[in-house]
Amino acid sequence: MQYWLFKSEPDSFSFDRLEREGRTEWSGVRNYQARNFMKEMKLGDLGFFYHSSTKIPAIVGIVKVVREAYPDFTARQRGGDYFDPKSTEANPIWEMVDVAVESRLPRPVTLAELRENALLAPTMVLLRKGSRLSVQPVHKRDWDIVKKIAQTPAPQ
DNA sequence: GCCAACGTTGGC
DNA sequence: GCCAACGTTGGC
Numbered sequence: 001m002q003y004w005l006f007k008s009e010p011d012s013f014s015f016d017r018l019e020r021e022g023r024t025e026w027s028g029v030r031n032y033q034a035r036n037f038m039k040e041m042k043l044g045d046l047g048f049f050y051h052s053s054t055k056i057p058a059i060v061g062i063v064k065v066v067r068e069a070y071p072d073f074t075a076r077q078r079g080g081d082y083f084d085p086k087s088t089e090a091n092p093i094w095e096m097v098d099v100a101v102e103s104r105l106p107r108p109v110t111l112a113e114l115r116e117n118a119l120l121a122p123t124m125v126l127l128r129k130g131s132r133l134s135v136q137p138v139h140k141r142d143w144d145i146v147k148k149i150a151q152t153p154a155p156q
Numbered sequence: 157g158c159c160a161a162c163g164t165t166g167g168c
Numbered sequence: 169g170c171c172a173a174c175g176t177t178g179g180c
Contacts, residue, residue: 009178031163053178111179130161132177 003138004037004047005126006063006099015049015061015104023066023100026135027074028082030094034135038097039069046102048138048146050126058108059146067098105150113155119145 006026008014018024029035042065049061071092074082087093114120114127121127125136138146 007178033163057179130177132162134177 002040002042002045003140003143004041004045004065005050005059005136005138006047007050007052007134009053010051011054015051018049018061018063018099019101019104023098025096025098027072027096029072029096029135030082030084031134034133035095037133037135037137038095040137041065041068041097043068046143047099048143051108056108057111059105059114059150060108061104062102063099064102065097066100069095069097072096105147107150107154109146109149113149114146117145117149 010016013024026038029038045065047063047065048059049063050059051057072082072087072094073092074080075084075087075092075094076089077083082094084094111126114124120142123139124142125131125133125138
């Protein structure tokens with residue numbers, strides 16, 4: 001059982017929308033490191049759902065992996081946003097997983113709060129300077145800390 | 157809107 | 169194989 005973090009821009013795909021739809025294909029990842037992490041994912045693994053590129057970036061919910069890695073067909077949709085001419089049926093290159101809503105956190109845990117936490121700061125990939133990975137692993141220790149924070153009252 | 161950090165591309 | 173140029177990400 002491993003823990004992960006998925007970034008999404010709420011303007012393009014929010015946690016609200018995932019709650020309405022129940023589950024989704026995590027397609028469109030075009031970074032090899034992120035893809036490789038998706039290939040490591042197992043059914044039942046959990047991940048934080050993080051809202052990026054928004055006013056208050058924050059972890060807002062938890063998702064569960066409900067289908068392990070399989071070829072990302074959007075790479076072969078000519079004219080689509082995620083088309084990649086290098087991807088073929090024999091060698092799809094890009095992969096995706098399916099995730100479903102697990103739960104919403106009692107409250108969002110903001111990036112600012114995560115940064116302030118002395119235990120998380122050195123270990124969370126999200127907090128590394130210049131980190132842009134859209135799919136990343138989370139240590140169990142860090143997972144537990146974030147869940148604890150979410151159960152405390154929001155600052156101010 | 158700015159800009160630092162990063163990944164990828166392509167010339168050599 | 170190096171590295172400059174470029175495009176993208178994402179916080180602020």
